[in-house]
Amino acid sequence: GAVVSQHPSRVICKSGTSVKIECRSLDFQATTMFWYRQFPKQSLMLMATSNEGSKATYEQGVEKDKFLINHASLTLSTLTVTSAHPEDSSFYICSATSPVSGGVKETQYFGPGTRLLVL
């Protein structure tokens, strides 16, 4: 149980284009989803927290107009990188929290990640 998928797993795009990444919780309803970015050999960097039906909360330094997050349902959140540039190339990972998981509180279940390369 508690499976999270991401699509696409890998994307290459030209500078200036927009890229949408989907995050789905497959077997549970996720009231909260998180979006992270990870550069090579570095730790996870939280970009934003997304609650279903409300606006995402962005971390300091993350441009909300550049990284558009939509959490329209309890099983789907999307991250759109608008007008992507080479410096946006990174590994983007989403996670979702399951309210009930064997008594464990607020465990984040992660998707497999999306590798974005902007040329």
Added chain:
Amino acid sequence: LAKTTQPISMDSYEGQEVNITCSHNNIATNDYITWYQQFPSQGPRFIIQGYKTKVTNEVASLFIPADRKSSTLSLPRVSLSDTAVYYCLVGYSNYQLIWGAGTKLIIKP
């Protein structure tokens, strides 16, 4: 300022027990500690979570002393496939999540 600190790297050998410690000085009563494992180009995978004393599951144990200012992830009898980066995450009651920088664990034959 809340901070989660863990060693940058560790080495060990197959069959050994590995202990990775995480420091979290500002932890409060209702804050919880979670450990994740990450392989290259994959999303992190949940290992274990706890609040106090000791928690054990089929893959690891988590030891949390009485003052809760640190916690130790214990991996019994590691194998080569346990080579990965291990992250400590502290979830604070004000909904703040503080990740450690990760510990790169290398298991040698």
